[in-house]
Amino acid sequence: MLRSQVLLIVLLAGLALYLFRLRTTPRDRLLYIVMVGVAVPLVLFPDASNVVAHAVGIGRGADLVFYLFIIFSLFHFATSASRIRQLERQLTSLVQDRALAAPDVPPGQGSSSA
Amino acid sequence: MPEASTVWIVIPALNEARTIGDVVAPLRACGWRVVVIDDGSRDGTAAAARAAGAVVLRHSINLGQGAGLRTGIAFVQRQRDAQCVVTYDADGQHQPDAVAALIGVLTREHVDVVLGSRFLDDSGAREVPAARRALLRLATLFTRFTTGLRVTDAHNGLRAFTVDAASRLRLTHNRMAHASEMLSEIARLGLRYAEAPVTIRYTDYSMAKGQRPLDALAILWDIFTAGLR
Numbered sequence: 001m002l003r004s005q006v007l008l009i010v011l012l013a014g015l016a017l018y019l020f021r022l023r024t025t026p027r028d029r030l031l032y033i034v035m036v037g038v039a040v041p042l043v044l045f046p047d048a049s050n051v052v053a054h055a056v057g058i059g060r061g062a063d064l065v066f067y068l069f070i071i072f073s074l075f076h077f078a079t080s081a082s083r084i085r086q087l088e089r090q091l092t093s094l095v096q097d098r099a100l101a102a103p104d105v106p107p108g109q110g111s112s113s114a
Numbered sequence: 115m116p117e118a119s120t121v122w123i124v125i126p127a128l129n130e131a132r133t134i135g136d137v138v139a140p141l142r143a144c145g146w147r148v149v150v151i152d153d154g155s156r157d158g159t160a161a162a163a164r165a166a167g168a169v170v171l172r173h174s175i176n177l178g179q180g181a182g183l184r185t186g187i188a189f190v191q192r193q194r195d196a197q198c199v200v201t202y203d204a205d206g207q208h209q210p211d212a213v214a215a216l217i218g219v220l221t222r223e224h225v226d227v228v229l230g231s232r233f234l235d236d237s238g239a240r241e242v243p244a245a246r247r248a249l250l251r252l253a254t255l256f257t258r259f260t261t262g263l264r265v266t267d268a269h270n271g272l273r274a275f276t277v278d279a280a281s282r283l284r285l286t287h288n289r290m291a292h293a294s295e296m297l298s299e300i301a302r303l304g305l306r307y308a309e310a311p312v313t314i315r316y317t318d319y320s321m322a323k324g325q326r327p328l329d330a331l332a333i334l335w336d337i338f339t340a341g342l343r
Binding site: 088091092095096098099100102103104105106109 | 147149151160164165167168169170171172173174175177181184185188189192288
């Protein structure tokens, strides 16, 4: 085994463990298992990507890996963006509820809330 | 005309400690109720507004003007005797007398909404700097095209609603695009609307605090991506 292969596999294993602890939804865990499951064989047998690429009509294995990387990144971008918007909505209603719960009424104006 | 104490003026404010007192005091002197939403200011905005006689609601973090208006409208809805909601800017660009004019139109014409317009008569339009006038014309054409409302001004912060109409608005934009969103909600709900002429005082202060022409792009972006949420 080449030294670069050892290094890459150690890094992938470390990343997998870290993500597994960080991401707890079954869907995300499955996604990372699949990713590592694809990445490790590719590190060990780099030529395999060429075989798969040729089978689907792509010139080089490196191109195939690059395309997959782009698709995964876009997917990740889209899911993070919707997660952020959801958090933003929750944060907004939390801040608004807090504001409404404690109106600062000047003396003499009394509270007339229904 | 409804009793002055049943009219609530909603003013979202961010770091307006210098001017908010002068904005609130004349409104209170007319007898209107005022609620200032302090949108996470780092200065004495809340204290200055309260000292001038406004009820103050505090956002613990800055959410944006649209969110401030929503909080204010939600507050007014909870007031037993409230009949009208007026949205008003914190930077001193509106004239206090305009509120009575808007409320007058709201009751006389039996509409749900009265929108302040800088372009309803020439005296208002003359006050608007030329570059801003051109941009606002474009924004107005865009609004007419997208909402079908025959308005003469698109992004005026001064509006009056009946409380009932205001509670039906479904507003989601936290930041600046809420002005367009309000108009599309008026169109969607089929609210009866009218316009009333207002003049805006463009001071160096309000110009510096106000929107820059480039913000128009950000607003367009917000509107077009709204469907993707």
